[in-house]
Amino acid sequence: xxxxxxxxxxxxxxxxxxxxxxxxxxxxxxxxxxxxxxxxxxxxxxxxxxxxxxxxxxxxxxxxxxxxxxxxxxxxxxxxxxxxxxxxxxxxxxxxxxxxxxxxxxxxxxxxxxxxxxxxxxxxxxxxxxxxxxxxxxxxxxxxxxxxxxxxxxxxxxxxxxxxxxxxxxxxxx
Numbered sequence: 001x002x003x004x005x006x007x008x009x010x011x012x013x014x015x016x017x018x019x020x021x022x023x024x025x026x027x028x029x030x031x032x033x034x035x036x037x038x039x040x041x042x043x044x045x046x047x048x049x050x051x052x053x054x055x056x057x058x059x060x061x062x063x064x065x066x067x068x069x070x071x072x073x074x075x076x077x078x079x080x081x082x083x084x085x086x087x088x089x090x091x092x093x094x095x096x097x098x099x100x101x102x103x104x105x106x107x108x109x110x111x112x113x114x115x116x117x118x119x120x121x122x123x124x125x126x127x128x129x130x131x132x133x134x135x136x137x138x139x140x141x142x143x144x145x146x147x148x149x150x151x152x153x154x155x156x157x158x159x160x161x162x163x164x165x166x167x168x169x170x171x172x173x174x
Contacts, residue, residue: 039140041096043171046143049124051150053085054078060154065089067130067145077152090146094171098140104129105170106146115159122161123151134174144169 051063054077061075069089071079094102106127114121126149135142146169 038097038100038173039095041094041102041171041173043092043094043144043169045090045166046093047088047091048166049090049146049148050086050088052087053080053083054150054152055080056152056154056156058154060152060156062152063150064126065147065150067128067147069145069147075152076154090148090169092144092146092169094135094137094142094144096137096140096173098137101134101136101174102171103134103174104132104144105172107167107169111148111163111167113161113163115157115161118157118159120157120159120161122153122156124148124167125151127167129169135171144171 049065051065052071054063054073056078057076059076061073061077063077063079064072064074065087066072067089069087071087073079096102106129107125110123110125112121112123128147130145130147131142135144
């Protein structure tokens, strides 16, 4: 009987070991990895900003250049009716992945322009854009128009004012 009990105990132990081994086995699942490379976002200037010919009186004022290229004035500033000079909003070409959106960052500080060969200055600020504050790349491209405000001091000295460094407009994918 002892032999039968020992045999039975060994069979139960073997069954337990087999069951433990089966339960200890792991199960595995797999996943794939992927990524998509999109066209890099690029911006290039097409047209420089120019406020055109402006006359100023003793108290000064501003010239507001819209994103459509229209000018308006405040204060003691006048626009020539016939000899306007070159008037143009800044225009940029934005190129990237079709149907993607992007954010637009305009200058947030005064942009200083200086009279050619001299030290007199004017400031350009309050930059605006169309589109704003984001654009959409229909077919991978979009035109970005930028306007701003030219601040003219009273009795501003006549001359051509510019800044060869330029101002920065930044775009980034959303």
